[in-house]
Amino acid sequence: MRLDLGVIADMVPAGSRVLDLGCGDGALLEELIRRRGCQGQGVEVSSEAFHACVARGIPVVAADIDEGLPDFTDGSFDVVVLSHTLQATRRPALVLREMMRVADTGIVSFVNYGHIGLRLRLLTRGRMPVPRLASKRWFETANIHPCSILDFESLVRGQGLVTDQPVILAADGGPAGGLAARRPNAFALAAAYVVRRDPGPGVR
Amino acid sequence: MPDALHTDVGGSVGPVTTQHVTLFDDVHPLELESGHRLAPVEVAYETYGELDANGSNAVIICHALTGDAHAAGYHGDPLRAGWWDNFIGPGKPVDTRRLFVVCANLLGGCMGTTGPSSINPETGEPYGLRFPLFTVGDLVEVHRALMRHLGVTRLRAAIGGSLGGMQVLHWAMEFPDELGAAVLVCATSRLSAQNIAFSAVAREAIMRDPNFHGGDYQRIGVRPDAGLGVARMMAHITYLSEEGMREKFGRRLQNGTTPRFGFDVDFQVESYLHHQGEVFLRRFDANSYLYLTRAMDYFDPFGDMVAAGPKLEALRTPFLVVSFDSDWRFDTAHSREIVQVLAAHRVPVTFREITSPHGHDSFLLVIPEYHRTVANFLRRAGAEPGFTDAAGI
Numbered sequence: 001m002r003l004d005l006g007v008i009a010d011m012v013p014a015g016s017r018v019l020d021l022g023c024g025d026g027a028l029l030e031e032l033i034r035r036r037g038c039q040g041q042g043v044e045v046s047s048e049a050f051h052a053c054v055a056r057g058i059p060v061v062a063a064d065i066d067e068g069l070p071d072f073t074d075g076s077f078d079v080v081v082l083s084h085t086l087q088a089t090r091r092p093a094l095v096l097r098e099m100m101r102v103a104d105t106g107i108v109s110f111v112n113y114g115h116i117g118l119r120l121r122l123l124t125r126g127r128m129p130v131p132r133l134a135s136k137r138w139f140e141t142a143n144i145h146p147c148s149i150l151d152f153e154s155l156v157r158g159q160g161l162v163t164d165q166p167v168i169l170a171a172d173g174g175p176a177g178g179l180a181a182r183r184p185n186a187f188a189l190a191a192a193y194v195v196r197r198d199p200g201p202g203v204r
Numbered sequence: 205m206p207d208a209l210h211t212d213v214g215g216s217v218g219p220v221t222t223q224h225v226t227l228f229d230d231v232h233p234l235e236l237e238s239g240h241r242l243a244p245v246e247v248a249y250e251t252y253g254e255l256d257a258n259g260s261n262a263v264i265i266c267h268a269l270t271g272d273a274h275a276a277g278y279h280g281d282p283l284r285a286g287w288w289d290n291f292i293g294p295g296k297p298v299d300t301r302r303l304f305v306v307c308a309n310l311l312g313g314c315m316g317t318t319g320p321s322s323i324n325p326e327t328g329e330p331y332g333l334r335f336p337l338f339t340v341g342d343l344v345e346v347h348r349a350l351m352r353h354l355g356v357t358r359l360r361a362a363i364g365g366s367l368g369g370m371q372v373l374h375w376a377m378e379f380p381d382e383l384g385a386a387v388l389v390c391a392t393s394r395l396s397a398q399n400i401a402f403s404a405v406a407r408e409a410i411m412r413d414p415n416f417h418g419g420d421y422q423r424i425g426v427r428p429d430a431g432l433g434v435a436r437m438m439a440h441i442t443y444l445s446e447e448g449m450r451e452k453f454g455r456r457l458q459n460g461t462t463p464r465f466g467f468d469v470d471f472q473v474e475s476y477l478h479h480q481g482e483v484f485l486r487r488f489d490a491n492s493y494l495y496l497t498r499a500m501d502y503f504d505p506f507g508d509m510v511a512a513g514p515k516l517e518a519l520r521t522p523f524l525v526v527s528f529d530s531d532w533r534f535d536t537a538h539s540r541e542i543v544q545v546l547a548a549h550r551v552p553v554t555f556r557e558i559t560s561p562h563g564h565d566s567f568l569l570v571i572p573e574y575h576r577t578v579a580n581f582l583r584r585a586g587a588e589p590g591f592t593d594a595a596g597i
Binding site: 017039040041047050051053054055056057059060061062063070071072073076 | 522523543548554557573577
């Protein structure tokens with residue numbers, strides 16, 4: 001399994017009921033279901049990825065998450081995962097709201113477009129940055145809404161949500177330390193956040 | 205892979221014969237949901253493939269309103285294959301190289317299984333409308349008895365389109381331990397008002413036929429052909445789509461290009477519907493049509509969620525739900541409602557709306573994305589002990 005999926009899997013409590021949005025070929029769900037005692041359900045818009053899930057026995061609903069999650073009722077999951085998918089949605093705020101409607105906990109990972117290398121590339125060469133973890137050219141990628149770590153945190157706050165400390169991801173997809181952990185917006189290649197509803201001032 | 209299934213890849217199960225068995229008798233009658241008892245119940249069925257030593261590779265095909273036991277292979281003429289022959293056979297989505305496939309004519313049908321046209325042992329005459337009303341659940345009870353007779357304790361999967369899918373849904377909810385997987389194609393958990401309205405008009409056409417005689421037409425030696433033909437013609441419209449009909453017929457005339465300006469059949473679509481009605485009369489019984497459509501009308505397993513909730517909580521059978529975008533008989537909203545209820549109760553569910561211009565009838569056609577989905581799903585269904593584990597149970 002890809003290292004970054006292992007990091008996400010580690011963030012999901014064992015035995016929980018997980019909805020994976022943009023679940024791809026179902027690798028993360030297979031790990032969660034077969035080895036971590038979770039109940040898993042995927043949502044995937046790509047036909048080939050859908051077939052891959054079915055072929056490995058992973059339950060998957062073919063749907064476009066930009067249309068919301070009408071197939072899933074409020075609070076019907078413990079955790080909703082959105083792994084390297086947010087930037088490809090047309091309506092990231094809607095997707096985030098829908099996630100937090102069907103579960104109390106969201107896990108969101110994304111490539112950090114605030115990374116210093118990407119900034120320098122745009123500054124010095126005047127070319128759109130191509131992140132190492134999403135190495136497609138600007139016209140080939142499905143990423144229509146790339147964001148930096150600060151952008152993401154501001155989106156989350158704007159939706160009345162809070163996050164735990166993020167897991168900062170290194171080039172190999174595993175956890176990163178050092179500078180990337182201390183100054184993530186400039187030095188992290190990617191990050192994974194646990195998102196929760198804001199319990200309100202009185203509770204915190 | 206998608207195109208590999210396009211046409212006639214995979215072979216035929218070859219020559220087959222319909223078999224008959226009497227499953228219920230006076231000592232052990234069929235107890236209907238209505239409280240009525242029915243005996244004997246003869247069942248016509250066919251099987252394809254071999255049952256393995258521990259009886260664990262069986263799947264059942266639940267047929268739709270007017271289907272029969274002859275789903276695959278052929279009886280005499282190899283060119284006249286069973287109604288789901290493109291779906292069942294060696295190398296086909298329901299692969300008879302590894303699965304033992306059973307298809308039985310429904311209770312209340314007229315293709316060899318006891319129904320209103322059968323002889324009532326108490327009177328020595330056809331039942332007619334004295335046949336007791338039955339439910340989708342009763343259809344399933346007869347299937348279950350057949351499975352016991354065949355030595356099948358647990359089905360790897362139950363598969364059905366339309367009314368067939370309704371039987372599968374009932375089976376899974378009532379007896380979840382008996383199904384390794386459930387496949388519902390263009391099915392519904394409840395008919396809409398529009399669906400019931402169409403059924404009601406079809407029944408009216410039959411019952412208002414002067415030859416109907418309160419359902420006793422057999423005894424009198426006539427048939428309500430006009431009514432049954434109209435019922436079939438109208439139903440057939442609901443099985444196609446606007447787009448499909450436009451493509452197939454448009455406004456083309458049956459003979460030449462000049463309209464004849466009369467009330468005889470002039471447009472091609474009229475001729476087609478007449479033909480469908482005619483063919484249907486030769487093989488279907490009007491009373492069976494009444495009973496089976498009525499069983500569909502009353503089906504509503506999610507109607508009382510107080511009763512359904514605990515059943516759904518106990519249900520861990522993986523489901524495959526498939527709909528077709530041009531189906532307006534049971535459109536995608538019907539399938540989506542099933543998906544919503546299942547997902548809300550933590551039932552592992554795979555769902556896909558398939559693009560097809562052929563309306564409700566799509567489930568009987570070779571549509572590569574559809575066949576590929578079912579084939580992949582069934583390859584996992586109960587094929588390994590981990591399958592139910594895959595859903596996290």
